[in-house]
Amino acid sequence: MKKFFNEFKTFISKGNVMDLAVGVIIGAAFQGVVTALTDNILSPIIGLFAGQNFDLLKLEAFGVTIAYGAFLTSLVNFIIMAFVIFLIVKFMNKLISAGKNQGEQAPAMKKCPYCYSDIHMKATRCPSCTSQLGE
Structure with missing residues (x-):
């Protein structure tokens, strides 16, 4: 049993696992920022054109409510998150390739x-x- 815990301790203290944990925590915090941006700033601005809060747009027919405004808000959240992650990955790849080029001289x-x-x-x-x- 002690060997199992030592292996787990070695696994958990590896750099990759710690980097992943930090990334997940920062990603969750950043998601909150993006959600606040869309819910509190972008949705109301788009809602000006729709005549109501964008997040509250819905279609009611035959006793069924389709909340397409909430879906579109989630879609905007996803696009913003994907774009920011793209920029971060692009920046990190540029840093890594610059470091490799310096090391290969x-x-x-x-x-x-x-x-x-x-x-x-x-x-x-x-x-x-x-x-x-x-x-």
């Missing part, structure tokens, strides 16, 4: 195999020990 210096001093990558002779360097 060839070093400007190398070590002389004879005296171990630092020399330029294009040097054919060591300035310290004057040894001829191979290609």
Whole structure:
């Protein structure tokens, strides 16, 4: 049983799991902001054109109520969330690719195999020990 808890502790303390947990918490908080934006700002503005609060638009027929305004509000929430997530992923991919490009650059210096001093990558002779360097 102790081995099981140690494995769980190792699993839960890995960076990926912690990153995922932080992402879920931030996503839930951000969803609240987007919902407030749509419910309190966008829906009333769109509702000005409809003559009532956009979220309250509904169709009643044959004793059935279809609340299409609430559905459209949820759709606007989804589109805003998807757009923001797209921007975040695009930004993160740009950061990651910039980091990879910097890491792939060839070093400007190398070590002389004879005296171990630092020399330029294009040097054919060591300035310290004057040894001829191979290609």
